[in-house]
Amino acid sequence: MGFWDTITDLVEAATPWSVAEAEAPAHETTEETTAETTQEETETKAEAAAAEEEPAAEEEAAEDEEEEEEEEEEEELKDPKDVFEEECRNSKECAPAKHHFDECVERVTAAQSEEGGAKEDCVEEFFHLAHCATACAAPKLWSVLK
Template sequence: MGISDFFSDVWDSFSLPSPDAEAPQGGVSTDTPASGTDEESSEEAEVNKQDAKDEGESEEQGHKPSSEDEDEEEDEEEEEEETQDPKDVLEKECAESKSCAGPKHHYDECVERVTGQIEKDGKAHEDCVEEFFHLAHCATQCAAPKLFAQLK
């Protein structure tokens, strides 16, 4: 495909349709209202009246909703099936332990500063990403040997 073929294809895709395009087949029906209107044909009105009568006479059909007790039992079963990741548990314990007290202290101070800035000025002039990564690194280093000991 040459450059001229490329440009001719582009020109053809953006050009207007040819005037010899076929007209849509069929015509406009005068029996029913045009789509998008709020008019109701006589057939539709009759069917709607019949539906209204049927709803009043018959009881509700379909799926019976389950009771709240059944929903609670299902939720409890789902919660029991989910197990916690031991890595997350160990890292949380390590983040709160004495071995990560320094990074945790720095992170907590930063959070207090940033929160104060937001309350005072409506925006923060810094973030605590660096302190968070120091704490996460410490927690990971502390949890790794314990995790691998559990996996063996």
């Protein structure tokens, strides 16, 4: 790889206007016929398997119920970072950033209902609020993780 190849690769990687290529959508007619044939095949296989293995199905159902109970217990865990950030967003410390964000949302919503549309977005205000919430939640999170 030469010097100019390296420079060209760096420029192509850094340019935001590079071409994005996507795959062409698949033909729907072949998918529909394939889906119909596979559905018929699975139905016939399911009927044959059900007739042969009724006792085994009951055992599998009991095992599935046990697995579902274990999954339910695991789902109860919440990320403490999200909880702390939500508390901080609503706290007195981040009240100014939240106030600016809420005002911006109201302005943009009102502008969208008019004919001209919204000429601004609330990205800057959102990031100020997110930064404030993260900065507020970080010490609390570290104390919990230690």
